[in-house]
Amino acid sequence: MKQHLGRQSGVQNVEVSLIDGKVEITPKEDGQIDPAQLLAATYDSGVTVAEMDLTAQGKIVKDSSGNLVLQIEPNRTFVLEPNELSKGLESLAGSQAVVTIRGQLYKKPAGKKKPDASARLKLVLLEVQKRQ
Amino acid sequence: MIRKKLALLALLGLFVVPAAQAQIKHIEMRVEGMT
Numbered sequence: 573m574k575q576h577l578g579r580q581s582g583v584q585n586v587e588v589s590l591i592d593g594k595v596e597i598t599p600k601e602d603g604q605i606d607p608a609q610l611l612a613a614t615y616d617s618g619v620t621v622a623e624m625d626l627t628a629q630g631k632i633v634k635d636s637s638g639n640l641v642l643q644i645e646p647n648r649t650f651v652l653e654p655n656e657l658s659k660g661l662e663s664l665a666g667s668q669a670v671v672t673i674r675g676q677l678y679k680k681p682a683g684k685k686k687p688d689a690s691a692r693l694k695l696v697l698l699e700v701q702k703r704q
Numbered sequence: 705m706i707r708k709k710l711a712l713l714a715l716l717g718l719f720v721v722p723a724a725q726a727q728i729k730h731i732e733m734r735v736e737g738m739t
Contacts (some may be wrong), residue, residue, distance in 0.1 A: 573738070586737040593738055597731040605728050627730040642728050670726060 573617040580613050582606065593622070603645055607677055608693055624678040625698070632664040632671060640665060642673065642695060650677070650695040657697040664703070672702040 577586045577597065582605030585598040595614070599605040607626060611614040614621050614700075630644040632652075640661060652658045664671065674696040 573735075588738075590738060593735050595733040595735055597733070599728050599731065601727065603727055605731070607728070607731060610731065610733075614733060614735060619738050620733045622736050624733045626728055626732070627729065628728045630726040644728060672729070 573614065573619060576617045577610060577613055580605075580609055583610075603648070611678060611693075620631050620680065622677065622680050623676060626695075627672065627674045627701070629670055629672045629702075631669065632661050632667070634665045638654060642671075650675075651692065652694040653694045655697055657700055661697075661700065671700060672704045673697055674699040674701060 573595070574586045574588050577583060577595070583597060583600060584599050584600040587596040587598075588594075589596075597605075597610065598685045602692075607624060611621055611624060616666050628642060628644055628650075630642045633641050633643045635649070635651065640658050641649045642652060643649045652661070661671065661689070673695075675697045678695045679696075
């Protein structure tokens with residue numbers, strides 16, 4: 573699995589802990605990393621992903637449906653699942669402020685073994701680390 | 705003239721720097737079924 577994930581685009585380093593089933597991925601600075609691709613690649617290597625968290629830096633914008641979105645690049649965005657923390661970021665929507673957040677991008681649904689590839693991953697905010 | 709150029713450079717930096725900082729910093733997964 574470590575080798576398989578290490579071959580995915582944008583991945584600089586993969587650390588696997590067999591004891592607690594934790595996989596830590598350090599992205600390259602080229603911005604090519606794709607969490608959905610990593611999720612699929614992990615399943616391809618024969619294990620089940622229970623959850624995926626990410627730490628990212630970007631701007632807060634609103635999409636055409638009015639959802640709050642973390643924009644990392646013009647073509648890489650994550651819709652924020654509304655919660656108390658996301659409410660606190662509403663005032664930053666459309667501003668030039670850059671925030672660092674930690675959130676849960678995927679959690680295995682009860683009973684399902686494989687993630688639905690067609691479903692868009694939503695980011696559940698766990699922590700707002702920095703605002704600039 | 706130099707002041708004008710410096711001011712323009714500083715203004716550009718305000719837009720370029722935040723864009724350059726935007727990125728995924730870290731990904732962590734918890735997996736099951738690993739041997």
